[in-house]
Amino acid sequence: MKPIQVGLLGIGTVGRGTFEVLQRNQEEIRRRAGRSIQIAMVADLDTARAQRIVGATTQVVADARQVIANPEIDIVIELIGGYGIARQLVMEAIEAGKHVVTANKALLAVHGTEIFEAARRRGVMVAFEAAVAGGIPIIKALREGLTANRIQWIAGIINGTTNFILSEMRDKGLPFETVLKEAQALGYAEADPTFDIEGVDAAHKATIMSAIAFGIPVQFDKAHVEGITQLEAQDIRYAEQLGYRIKLLGIAKRVSTGVELRVHPCLVPAKRLIANVEGAMNAVMVQADAVGTTLYYGKGAGSEPTASAVIADLVDITRLHTADPLNRVPHLAFQPDELSDVAVLPMAQVVTSYYLRLRVADQAGVLAKVTGLLADSDISIDAVLQREAGEGENQTDLIILTHDCVESRMNAALASMQSLSTVLGPITRIRKEELN
Secondary structure (H helix, E strand, O other): OOOEEEEEEOOOHHHHHHHHHHHHOHHHHHHHHOOOEEEEEEEOOOHHHHHHHHOOOOEEEOOHHHHHHOOOOOEEEEOOOOOOHHHHHHHHHHHOOOEEEEOOHHHHHHHHHHHHHHHHHHOOOEEOHHHOOOOOOHHHHHHHHOOOOOEEEEEEEOOHHHHHHHHHHHHHOOOHHHHHHHHHHHOOOOOOOHHHHOOHHHHHHHHHHHHHHHOOOOOHHHOEEOOOOOOOHHHHHHHHHOOEEEEEEEEEEEEOOEEEEEEEEEEEEOOOHHHHOOOOEEEEEEEEOOOEEEEEEEEOOOHHHHHHHHHHHHHHHHHHOOOOHHHOOOOOOOOHHHOOOOOEOOHHHOEEEEEEEEEEEOOOOHHHHHHHHHHHOOOOEEEEEEOOOOOOOOEEEEEEEEOOEEHHHHHHHHHHHHOOOOEOOOOEEEEEOOOO
């Protein structure tokens, strides 16, 4: 049988890994897919470098549209990234009747609804396993493996850069800026790390997972996004003393009033498996009614781990290439006309518990005033840690863990506490997730 012909747009780190893994494991992949998969064309602006990677037998062009226009190409892999030209090329490939494989989480989180609808109309597939958590097959698990379940929540460490930084801050007691420079020197962080450290990359991925888990459209614009730039080493240290570790989590949760979609630092009990995911590794916990809790762990980035997911998508499309479009697995797990319009809740309506750190004057009555204000807002306290002031010091840290409350009440209580003359600096608030 004639090999499936693939066009590759962009042969950077992941593109090169995809080409090399496909070459190395060609026979194994053929046996699984039922026919050979061949990268027949590559588009890259640096044609000389691309030709050196793929060799003389693969055609290299500078213009991606030449790949899309080639009637012999069955599948287009988009590895350019971003919202701009990548979106245009993906839409053009779909319109040309090509199946698409992409690792572009930003594109899907922002324009996924439009892309999936175009693919449905044209009868082609858009596969995106590599867009979330690199080599971890979390999309397939959510879309197919857990299809019998009503998924209740997802919580994931889905950005390796921030997890590396938090691990180093905890292990070495170093400040954020120092560890960020270390991460950049080691290649874990980009020269401009904004998308990673501000939580945007994780929010793109959480948005995609929420759509598949709950059968809702992708709605990145409604996600609550906070990064790790304001975290201090002392908060990581206090969390340890209280039996917690701080992780940047992407959370999607089904509640009675809608869906929560949020990314922010969290205190997680140290005894949870996900709290012990260190370095640049990723992990995703899924809670579902029939199966209970499942955990998916592995490398969330890198050339060959991500290539593993890209090629898995190629194999899936190859198997289903001739199938009736109505009998394929839907892009977002649910049939397109069965997607729900359930609301994504604003952060003020989310219920969770909190870690608070207050820098306060070391004098009598301070704790009573603070706890009184929390009580006035109907917020109950789980634990209090007050560091003794050192010799000659007249201020100290007060740490409070609360029970669950709605965020709007906590916002009001924080405003009241911040106005106290005995509170000497901005109050640090980190949400706490027990992940029971």
